[in-house]
Amino acid sequence: KQEVTQIPAALSVPEGENLVLNCSFTDSAIYNLQWFRQDPGKGLTSLLLIQSSQREQTSGRLNASLDKSSGRSTLYIAASQPGDSATYLCAVTNNAGKSTFGDGTTLTVKP
Amino acid sequence: DTAVSQTPKYLVTQMGNDKSIKCEQNLGHDTMYWYKQDSKKFLKIMFSYNNKELIINETVPNRFSPKSPDKAHLNLHINSLELGDSAVYFCASSQVRGSSEKLFFGSGTQLSVL
Numbered sequence: 001k002q003e004v005t006q007i008p009a010a011l012s013v014p015e016g017e018n019l020v021l022n023c024s025f026t027d028s029a030i031y032n033l034q035w036f037r038q039d040p041g042k043g044l045t046s047l048l049l050i051q052s053s054q055r056e057q058t059s060g061r062l063n064a065s066l067d068k069s070s071g072r073s074t075l076y077i078a079a080s081q082p083g084d085s086a087t088y089l090c091a092v093t094n095n096a097g098k099s100t101f102g103d104g105t106t107l108t109v110k111p
Numbered sequence: 112d113t114a115v116s117q118t119p120k121y122l123v124t125q126m127g128n129d130k131s132i133k134c135e136q137n138l139g140h141d142t143m144y145w146y147k148q149d150s151k152k153f154l155k156i157m158f159s160y161n162n163k164e165l166i167i168n169e170t171v172p173n174r175f176s177p178k179s180p181d182k183a184h185l186n187l188h189i190n191s192l193e194l195g196d197s198a199v200y201f202c203a204s205s206q207v208r209g210s211s212e213k214l215f216f217g218s219g220t221q222l223s224v225l
Binding site for chain 1: 212
């Protein structure tokens with residue numbers, strides 16, 4: 001059974017800092033891994049998707065890496081802004097299309 | 112314009128009632144899902160349908176019955192609501208094949224059972 005863990009559960013940083021969010025999973029037989037953002041009272045927005053054959057994906061100030069063999073992914077946010085404040089979730093999807101989510105990291109970026 | 116839309120946004124009801132949540136996607140995706148997010152914000156898959164066919168059923172009680180009249184719609188009917196059903200329910204969709212598929216989520220339905 002796939003288990004996904006995200007560390008830390010919460011993170012507070014001053015504006016402008018670079019930061020890293022961590023995601024680990026127990027079963028390396030994944031189809032893809034996605035990072036999502038969830039704002040309070042809202043749905044999830046997909047930020048980055050890494051295919052199982054890829055090692056990283058970049059979008060703007062975001063960079064996500066994937067190390068399948070060690071069961072780890074990181075989301076790097078450069079030059080953080082108050083608007084980045086949200087909960088970030090990672091999800092791994094298996095070949096059957098089932099996605100397992102982590103508990104999320106709640107990020108607060110202080111002006 | 113909304114890619115995945117679900118209604119209602121809020122649903123407050125008494126224990127024992129039967130209620131439905133509707134979901135529609137206009138992305139042309141083949142696969143649709145229902146997820147439940149509990150009070151601790153843990154998101155868990157409930158059902159997955161591919162082209163109107165049930166693919167994933169994550170040991171959800173029989174009181175929950177998804178219905179997919181066509182591949183653009185996946186509705187969730189809940190019978191005999193219980194207090195523990197209170198949560199936010201999210202509908203999502205994705206393209207079924209191609210490992211570049213992304214999950215697109217609706218904005219959620221907050222269900223409160225009194």
